[in-house]
Amino acid sequence: MAIDLSRFVATFFEESREGLDAMESGLLRLDQGERDVELINTIFRAAHSMKGGAGSFGFTAITELTHLLETLLDQMRSGKREIEANAVDALLSSVDVLRSLLAAAQGSGPVDSASLASICERLKLVLAGASPAAVVEKAAATVDAAAPAPSGWSIHFAPHPNLFLTGNDPLRILSELQRLGDCTVTCDDTRLPGFHEIDPTTSVLAWKVALHGEVERSVVEDLFSWVEGDCDLHIEALAAGPVTAAPAAPPVAPAAPGASNVVPLRDERASALPPASAPESSIRVAVSKVDALINLVGELVITQAMLKQQSAALDPVLNEKLLNGLNQLDRNTRDLQEAVMGIRMMPVDFVFSRFPRMVRDLAGKLGKSVRMKTIGEGTELDKGVIEKISDPLVHLVRNAIDHGLEMPEARTAAGKDETGTITLSASHQGGHIVIEVSDDGRGLDRERIAAKAAERGIALPAGASDAEVFNVIMLPGFSTAAEVTDVSGRGVGMDVVKKNITSLGGSVEIGSKPGIGTRITIRLPLTLAILDGMTVAVGEEIFIAPLNFVVESMQLNPNDIKTISGNSRLLRVRGDYVPLLSMADLFGARRVPRENHLPIAVIVEGDGRCLALEVDELVGQQQVVVKSLENNYRRIHGISGATILGDGRVALIIDVGGLARGLVEAA
Amino acid sequence: MQTSATDARITTRQPPAIAATQEFLTFTLGAEEYGVDILKVQEIRGYDTVTRLPDAPEYIKGVINLRGTIVPVIDLRLKFKLGKVGYDGSTVMIVLNVDKRVISVVVDSVSDVTALGAAQLRPAPEFGSAMDTRFITGIGAIDERMLILLDIEKLMTSADMGLVAQAQSAQ
Numbered sequence: 001m002a003i004d005l006s007r008f009v010a011t012f013f014e015e016s017r018e019g020l021d022a023m024e025s026g027l028l029r030l031d032q033g034e035r036d037v038e039l040i041n042t043i044f045r046a047a048h049s050m051k052g053g054a055g056s057f058g059f060t061a062i063t064e065l066t067h068l069l070e071t072l073l074d075q076m077r078s079g080k081r082e083i084e085a086n087a088v089d090a091l092l093s094s095v096d097v098l099r100s101l102l103a104a105a106q107g108s109g110p111v112d113s114a115s116l117a118s119i120c121e122r123l124k125l126v127l128a129g130a131s132p133a134a135v136v137e138k139a140a141a142t143v144d145a146a147a148p149a150p151s152g153w154s155i156h157f158a159p160h161p162n163l164f165l166t167g168n169d170p171l172r173i174l175s176e177l178q179r180l181g182d183c184t185v186t187c188d189d190t191r192l193p194g195f196h197e198i199d200p201t202t203s204v205l206a207w208k209v210a211l212h213g214e215v216e217r218s219v220v221e222d223l224f225s226w227v228e229g230d231c232d233l234h235i236e237a238l239a240a241g242p243v244t245a246a247p248a249a250p251p252v253a254p255a256a257p258g259a260s261n262v263v264p265l266r267d268e269r270a271s272a273l274p275p276a277s278a279p280e281s282s283i284r285v286a287v288s289k290v291d292a293l294i295n296l297v298g299e300l301v302i303t304q305a306m307l308k309q310q311s312a313a314l315d316p317v318l319n320e321k322l323l324n325g326l327n328q329l330d331r332n333t334r335d336l337q338e339a340v341m342g343i344r345m346m347p348v349d350f351v352f353s354r355f356p357r358m359v360r361d362l363a364g365k366l367g368k369s370v371r372m373k374t375i376g377e378g379t380e381l382d383k384g385v386i387e388k389i390s391d392p393l394v395h396l397v398r399n400a401i402d403h404g405l406e407m408p409e410a411r412t413a414a415g416k417d418e419t420g421t422i423t424l425s426a427s428h429q430g431g432h433i434v435i436e437v438s439d440d441g442r443g444l445d446r447e448r449i450a451a452k453a454a455e456r457g458i459a460l461p462a463g464a465s466d467a468e469v470f471n472v473i474m475l476p477g478f479s480t481a482a483e484v485t486d487v488s489g490r491g492v493g494m495d496v497v498k499k500n501i502t503s504l505g506g507s508v509e510i511g512s513k514p515g516i517g518t519r520i521t522i523r524l525p526l527t528l529a530i531l532d533g534m535t536v537a538v539g540e541e542i543f544i545a546p547l548n549f550v551v552e553s554m555q556l557n558p559n560d561i562k563t564i565s566g567n568s569r570l571l572r573v574r575g576d577y578v579p580l581l582s583m584a585d586l587f588g589a590r591r592v593p594r595e596n597h598l599p600i601a602v603i604v605e606g607d608g609r610c611l612a613l614e615v616d617e618l619v620g621q622q623q624v625v626v627k628s629l630e631n632n633y634r635r636i637h638g639i640s641g642a643t644i645l646g647d648g649r650v651a652l653i654i655d656v657g658g659l660a661r662g663l664v665e666a667a
Numbered sequence: 668m669q670t671s672a673t674d675a676r677i678t679t680r681q682p683p684a685i686a687a688t689q690e691f692l693t694f695t696l697g698a699e700e701y702g703v704d705i706l707k708v709q710e711i712r713g714y715d716t717v718t719r720l721p722d723a724p725e726y727i728k729g730v731i732n733l734r735g736t737i738v739p740v741i742d743l744r745l746k747f748k749l750g751k752v753g754y755d756g757s758t759v760m761i762v763l764n765v766d767k768r769v770i771s772v773v774v775d776s777v778s779d780v781t782a783l784g785a786a787q788l789r790p791a792p793e794f795g796s797a798m799d800t801r802f803i804t805g806i807g808a809i810d811e812r813m814l815i816l817l818d819i820e821k822l823m824t825s826a827d828m829g830l831v832a833q834a835q836s837a838q
Contacts, residue, residue, distance in 0.1 A: 299735045541719065587721035632768045633730065633739045634831055636722050642730060642737045650718040650730050650737055 008167055012053040013106055014284075016062075019046035020102075021353065024095050028356045031088045032371075040077040043091075047073060049226060050098070053167060059105045061116055062098065068123040069094055075127075090122045092357075152181070152213060152238035153220055158188070158206035159231040168227050174207065176223050181213025210238065287383070290343050297333075297340045298530075298625035304333045305622070305646035341530065344384070348426040348435070349377035351390045355397055359422060362401050369408050369418055370401055375425035381433050385524055388504055389435065392497040396437040396520050397422060399494070404441035404518050414515065416440065429523075432506075432548065438519035444470055444512035452478070470510040474498040502657070505640070533624045533643070533653065536602060537617040539589035542651045544624055544643060545602055549656040551610065553602040553618060571601055571612045578603065579663055580612045586638060586659075587652075592616075606656035611663065613654070622646075626653065637662060688782040691807065693814055694761065694774040697749040701774075702781065702807055702814040707763050711777055714758040724829050728773065733762065739830065741823075742773040765823045770830065772819075781814070783807045788816075801825075 026043040029036075047069040054062035069091065075081035097112070097119045104111045155177070159170055177183055188206040192198075211220065217235065224233055311319070311326050352374045363370035381389075405411075405420035412418050417440075425436045446469050453460055453472045460469060472478060476495040501508050506524035525531070525548070533544035534553075560572040561580060571580040580601065584591050594616060601612040624643035629636065629652075640655035691702030717729035717740050726745035730737050740760060744752045760771045789806040802822040807814035823830055 295735060302735070589719075589721075627735075627737045629730070629737055632737060632770060633720075634829070636720060639721065642718075644732045644735065644737075648732055649716065650732050652718065652720070 009057055012057060012167070013102060016050045016053060016102055017099075019050050020095055020099055022046045024092065024357055025353060027088055027092050027095065028360060030083055031085070031092075031360065035083065037077060040073060040083075044070065044073040044077055045225065052172070052226070054105075056167065056169070059101070061111055061113075062101050062105065065094060065098060065101065065116065065120060065123075068120060068127070072123060072127055087126050090119070090126050094119045094123060153209075153211045153215065153217070154236045154238050155209040155211060155220065156206070156234040157209065157224070157231060158233075159203045159227060161202040161204065163203040163227060163230045164201055168230065170203065170205070170207070170227075173223055173227070174209070177209055177211060177220070180215045180219065180223075181211050183212070184210040206232075212238070285343075294340055294344065297337050301333055301337055301623075301625060302644050302646065302648070304329055306648060309646045337530075342380075344382050345380040346383050346386055347377060348379045348381050348386065348433075349374075350386055351393060352377045352424055352426070354390075355393075355424060358394070359397065359401065362398065366402065367407065368401065368405055368420060370405060371419050371421045373421055373423045375423065376427045379426040379428060379433060381426075381524070385433075385504055388500060389522065389524065392500045392522070393424075393435070393437065395494070395497050397424070400437055400439040400441065400518065400520075404439035404443075406442050410442075433524045435522040435524065436519055437522075438517060440517040443514040443516055443518055444473070444510070445514070446470075449473060466512070467510065470512060473510070474508065505657070507657075530623055530625055531653075532621065534602070534621050535619040535645075535651070536583070536600075536613075536615040537619050538583040538587065538615050539591050541587075541589045542619065542645065542649075543583065543587070543615075544651050544653045545604060545613070546640075546653065546656060547621065549604045549606050551603040551605050553600055556599045556601045556614060573603060573610075573612070576610075578610045578612050580614055581659065581663075582614045583654075584614070584616075604654075604656045606658075606660040609660045609663070611656075611660055613659075624651075624653070688784045689788075690780055690782050691814065691816060692761065693778040693781050694759070695776050695778060696744050696747060696774055697751065699749075700778065700812060700814050701743075702783075702816045703761070703763070703819045705780055707765060707819055709762040709764050709769065712760045712762060712771070713756075714754050714760055714773060727829065731760075731771065733769065733771070736769055738762065738769050738771050740771045740773060741828075741830070744773065744775065746828075763819060763823070765820050766831075768823075768830075770823055781807070781809060783809070783814075 023043045023046045026039050026046075029039055030043075047066050051063055051066035051070060054060075054066065072081070072087065072091065076083055076087070081087070097115050100112055101116065157170070157173070159168075163170065174183075174185060186208040188208060189204070191204040191206065193204065198204075220235055224231070227233075307326055308330060311323060314323065316323060355374070356372050359370050359372045400422050401420075405422070406414070406416075408418045411420065421440050423436070423438045425438075427434050446466060449469055449472055450460060450464075453469075456478070458472060458475065458478075460472070474494045474497070478494070498508050501522055501524070504524055506522055509521040509523070510518070511521065512518040532547040534547050534550055536543050536545055554573075556571070562570045562572065562577065564570060569580040569582075570577040583589065597616070599614050599616055600618055601614055602618075603610060603612050605611075624645075626641045627643055629639065629642050636652075638655055638659050639652045640658065641653045642650050643653060645651050690705040692705050692708050693700055693702045695701070712733075715731050717731050719729040720727060720739070723729075726742050728740040728742050730739050732738075742752065744750075754773075757776045758773060759775075759777050760773055761777065762769060762771045787808050789808055791800050791803040791805050793800065802818050802825070804816045804818045807816050822828065
């Protein structure tokens with residue numbers, strides 16, 4: 001009855017990685033002084049499930065290490081051991097070792113037995129150094145349990161048929177139970193089907209266990225915590241014992257008793273980490289499948305728009321039912337589109353969660369004291385965008401710690417909190433996601449940047465604004481760091497950040513005040529796949545201007561057009577002069593004479609600059625599905641992509657940022 | 668220099684004694700008959716309105732919507748400078764799969780699919796400078812007909828075609 005384990009192995013790896021992430025974030029919170037029982041439980045559960053899984057698949061190195069972890073964590077959560085910095089350090093290092101062990105088990109490299117041995121040694125050392133508090137705690141623990149434990153438990157354990165699929169083995173639970181005390185186990189095989197119907201992968205048996213011995217209810221419950229959602233479980237005190245004790249026992253998830261001394265730094269996150277035993281139901285789907293779905297829905301939207309356009313010509317009285325149906329279709333397609341786009345959306349926490357560890361390590365390396373704050377980690381962002389902002393954010397956070405924050409002494413001298421704060425925040429603003437990385441460090445040194453710019457021959461206008469000066473640091477190869485460290489200072493970084501963000505259709509802004517701190521703001525489009533567009537006609541052609549770039553549009557009054565050296569045109573907009581580009585000239589569209597019709601200027605803002613686009617007509621507004629031109633063709637200057645209009649024709653999308661940059665480069 | 672390189676390639680292609688026949692889709696451009704490897708052809712469509720692309724050479728007519736994919740359209744008659752170019756009922760677009768891209772070429776008409784044995788394949792003769800022989804794999808001889816066999820992949824990905832980005836720097 002050999003069950004093919006290979007398909008479970010992949011799940012084990014994925015779950016273990018998630019478990020390690022949960023452990024890491026939990027340990028970091030312990031490190032920051034949080035003392036929540038549920039927190040330690042979370043870490044413990046992660047270690048425990050890894051141990052179980054690794055045991056089933058025969059990864060002995062992982063089992064061995066997680067076993068040590070479990071012992072240590074168990075002492076911590078039962079209060080037998082103080083949570084000390086060196087223990088947390090050892091636990092964090094073992095998370096790293098576990099990661100490499102997992103990678104090795106997955107076949108990417110040999111097992112690093114040296115580091116395994118050293119971490120095991122370290123953990124054993126921590127374990128051996130019995131905490132002085134242990135004895136006192138133990139005494140306190142017995143006082144806590146005011147009600148005497150009953151003399152035993154009657155347990156009815158009926159696993160659901162799919163229990164084996166979750167990687168659990170009832171046999172292991174039963175043998176664990178036996179270790180707690182004397183057990184009488186009765187097997188209930190009423191659900192057992194006929195022999196020819198038996199499926200070895202479904203669980204049909206149930207057990208009644210009478211456990212004799214003074215065992216706490218929570219200990220028994222812990223054994224079942226892995227199968228909680230996958231079985232029917234009834235635990236009752238044995239009749240012989242004092243029955244009154246049973247209700248006094250805590251519910252399955254014990255509430256934190258010491259909640260008063262918990263430092264609430266990110267307490268809303270506690271609920272975001274669901275206990276492993278009751279995971280939010282989810283499935284893993286290949287991204288390509290989701291993308292295919294999005295494409296299909298995009299097609300549907302186009303077809304629907306086409307039907308709508310065609311139906312406009314129909315007589316509303318004669319075709320009432322058809323038109324009603326089409327309206328219904330309109331609504332449904334929109335809802336469907338929104339829902340499907342939602343699949344790709346992920347909370348930005350996906351990237352934020354990797355920073356606490358990085359910040360801690362980096363701060364330790366640089367001898368700085370850093371606190372990390374995250375705001376709005378639930379903000380959702382397209383998965384494609386999330387993946388691409390991860391590296392730029394790493395750069396920014398490293399920069400902030402290395403350059404931004406001062407050494408603790410300097411901070412105290414400046415009258416600031418010794419611990420610097422790095423804040424990562426994400427929020428929605430209009431059609432954009434805004435991500436900010438800010439620190440309360442020394443701020444950018446305007447004079448030094450200006451001097452360095454002059455040294456490198458970068459011309460700055462005389463009365464340059466702060467923003468203009470700061471933007472210099474985003475030029476390739478620019479660094480003001482006096483010495484190059486392995487953290488930063490090589491002058492690669494900010495330009496890469498800028499490039500990556502720009503390629504996503506976003507922008508980077510730098511704000512800084514000396515002595516107060518630096519704030520870097522990244523503005524990103526919500527999604528890469530759909531945008532709100534303004535359809536404009538140029539000659540016989542239709543173009544799409546992304547609506548989030550459009551500031552306003554106005555009739556072009558010939559008196560407001562001024563020329564510079566005969567060919568460059570400027571448009572006066574309420575006292576300001578903005579460059580005026582003729583779309584027809586720019587894109588070589590054939591002009592069609594229009595009678596009694598003044599052209600229209602669409603004022604757009606891209607890359608921090610305003611410009612006016614001269615078009616013939618505003619056609620309307622619509623959501624368009626962005627299609628790549630570069631898949632089958634190449635990049636065109638001034639065009640960011642293409643889309644398909646309601647009538648099935650292709651329309652090009654104007655790259656406002658690119659046009660604005662083009663103007664500057666040409667100047 | 669260039670021709671010898673071409674010849675070398677043809678001769679390596681010629682000798683297969685196994686004489687596996689190759690199938691070509693044949694089409695006409697003006698009075699000339701051309702052939703492309705049938706395996707590169709995705710489908711054949713009637714000529715449709717195209718959306719013009721700015722900053723493109725004359726022979727790139729624009730892009731069409733092929734069931735949701737944006738596909739560039741190249742008029743081979745303009746590319747080969749065949750003079751008279753009209754668009755009528757028999758003007759056809761051949762949609763090709765080339766180098767993981769989908770492109771479409773406009774031709775006067777599509778004739779048929781022809782299988783050519785090794786014996787019918789001739790090396791590309793030397794032309795004048797009017798036509799670039801780099802993009803011709805050979806000549807197919809079927810009785811009185813002469814097929815110009817195009818290396819469509821090479822043609823479409825060549826730098827002077829302007830279909831692909833010149834520098835691969837921008838991924």
